[in-house]
Amino acid sequence: MNDILDIDGVLLTPLKIMDVEGGNVFHGMRSYDPGFAGFGEAYFSSVESKAIKAWKRHHQMVLNLIVPLGSVRFVIYDTRQNSSSYGKCEDVILSQKNYYRLTVPPMLWLGFQGMGESANMLLNIANITHSPEEVDRKEMNEIKYDWGFTK
Amino acid sequence: MNDILDIDGVLLTPLKIMDVEGGNVFHGMRSYDPGFAGFGEAYFSSVESKAIKAWKRHHQMVLNLIVPLGSVRFVIYDTRQNSSSYGKCEDVILSQKNYYRLTVPPMLWLGFQGMGESANMLLNIANITHSPEEVDRKEMNEIKYDWGFTK
Numbered sequence: 001m002n003d004i005l006d007i008d009g010v011l012l013t014p015l016k017i018m019d020v021e022g023g024n025v026f027h028g029m030r031s032y033d034p035g036f037a038g039f040g041e042a043y044f045s046s047v048e049s050k051a052i053k054a055w056k057r058h059h060q061m062v063l064n065l066i067v068p069l070g071s072v073r074f075v076i077y078d079t080r081q082n083s084s085s086y087g088k089c090e091d092v093i094l095s096q097k098n099y100y101r102l103t104v105p106p107m108l109w110l111g112f113q114g115m116g117e118s119a120n121m122l123l124n125i126a127n128i129t130h131s132p133e134e135v136d137r138k139e140m141n142e143i144k145y146d147w148g149f150t151k
Numbered sequence: 152m153n154d155i156l157d158i159d160g161v162l163l164t165p166l167k168i169m170d171v172e173g174g175n176v177f178h179g180m181r182s183y184d185p186g187f188a189g190f191g192e193a194y195f196s197s198v199e200s201k202a203i204k205a206w207k208r209h210h211q212m213v214l215n216l217i218v219p220l221g222s223v224r225f226v227i228y229d230t231r232q233n234s235s236s237y238g239k240c241e242d243v244i245l246s247q248k249n250y251y252r253l254t255v256p257p258m259l260w261l262g263f264q265g266m267g268e269s270a271n272m273l274l275n276i277a278n279i280t281h282s283p284e285e286v287d288r289k290e291m292n293e294i295k296y297d298w299g300f301t302k
Contacts, residue, residue, distance in 0.1 A: 020196075020204075021202075022198060022199055022202035022203065022204050022265075023196060023197035023198040023199050023202055023204070023265065023271070024196075024197050025194060025195065025196050025197075026194060026195040026196075026197070027194050028192070028193040028194045028195060028274070029192065029193050030191065030192045030280045031190055031191050031192065031280065032280075038190075039182055039189075039190035040181065040182050041179070041180065041181045041182065042179040042180050042193060042274070042276055043176060043177060043178050043179045044176065044177040044179060044219045045171075045174060045175075045176050045177075046174035046175050046176075046177070047173060047174040048173055048174050051173035051174055052173065053171075053173050053174070068195045068219075068220075068272060068274075069219075069220055069270070069272070114173075114174065119220070120174070121219060121220070123179070123193070123219075123274065125193055129181045129182065129183075
């Protein structure tokens, strides 16, 4: 049932939304789900409308990204030598209407953008806790991608 | 730094909100945080304004509850024999403005209510995956609590 974004090792896993009286329940991640790589930390990141947070690359963190609120565009750029998708840059927009979990393995460049007009929020369920030492950064303009509109 | 709701074993742990350009980052849970009891499942539950979801009691699940959106009132009722807080019913309202993680150990009755006028959402980081067999339920009126207003 998993779609695979055309970047080696990246997973897009459809998530269920359960109809519940008084308010729906939205699946996130279970310990036996595809992409789960252990639990280190779960945190939220909000993204203002049109704002861009780019780029970061993690050396150890496996990211599992879920968008419970608004709409977020994720862009992944592959510079891993020996990767079958070397040089590719792919994107996906997640929201409650396109409710998937995006699993991003280490050593891929990731950027994201708030696409909803009001609040946009992602949850990252990561296999390790945040550590600046395992993160590389680039300025937005250092990787070519047409973000369409920017804040 | 932990406040303790006056129910034995329940934790209220303050969480950080980090100012970040383009959108803030909201802490959730780390594997070494107080209240962490292993990772089984993370899921979201939304609660419509004024709606009440009550009551449930888990035999095995430790709940870690975070409210990234809107405002949710949690009510905990203790019927555990030998508990120092036996018979007590306590409540707390969580939101981004009162940003805490609420840890609920097994065998406590829990209900919650959407307090914000629009969307209200909680994240539960649980030590086990959902299993109907470890859950007891009661109708809202079976435990006396003044919810103030109802949908």
